[in-house]
Amino acid sequence: MPEIVNATxxxxxxxxxxxxxxxxxFARWQYIVRRLPLLQQDLEPDMKQHQLPSDLEHMLYNEAKQLSPTYQVAKDRLIEAFEMAKLGRWIKKPLEQDQFVCEILDADPQVLFA
Incomplete structure (x- = not known):
C-alpha cells in the first residue's frame, strides 16, 4: 500500500x-540483530572491536552504520563512482542528523515488515 508522506x-x-x-x-535492523545472538560469537578476531553493545536501545543510528564495514566500503565506492563519472560530489549531511536512538521499540514485526 502506498504511503502518503507529509513533506514538512x-x-x-x-x-x-x-x-x-x-x-x-533502524527499528527493523534492531529487531533482526536481537534475534541473531550467535552472530557476535562468530566474529573474526579483528572484528571484535565492532561488537554490538548489550543495550541496543541506547545505540545511535550512526554508530550502527559504522558497525558495517561492508556498508562503509559500498558507500565509498559509490561516492568514487559518482566523482569518476563527473556526476558531482556526494553532499554530506550534518553529523547530528544521524545521531538518534531508535524510538520504535517493541513494534509488532507485522507492522515493521509490512
Whole structure:
C-alpha cells in the first residue's frame, strides 16, 4: 500500500513514521540483530572491536552504520563512482542528523515488515 508522506514533517499523514524512513529501517535492523545472538560469537578476531553493545536501545543510528564495514566500503565506492563519472560530489549531511536512538521499540514485526 502506498504511503502518503507529509513533506514538512517527513511522517505519514497519521503522524507515524514511514516504512522507508531511517527510524523504521533502524527499528527493523534492531529487531533482526536481537534475534541473531550467535552472530557476535562468530566474529573474526579483528572484528571484535565492532561488537554490538548489550543495550541496543541506547545505540545511535550512526554508530550502527559504522558497525558495517561492508556498508562503509559500498558507500565509498559509490561516492568514487559518482566523482569518476563527473556526476558531482556526494553532499554530506550534518553529523547530528544521524545521531538518534531508535524510538520504535517493541513494534509488532507485522507492522515493521509490512
Amino acid at each position: 514533517t517527513g511522517k505519514l499523514e497519521s503522524g507515524q513514521p514511514s516504512l522507508l524512513c531511517k527510524q523504521s529501517m
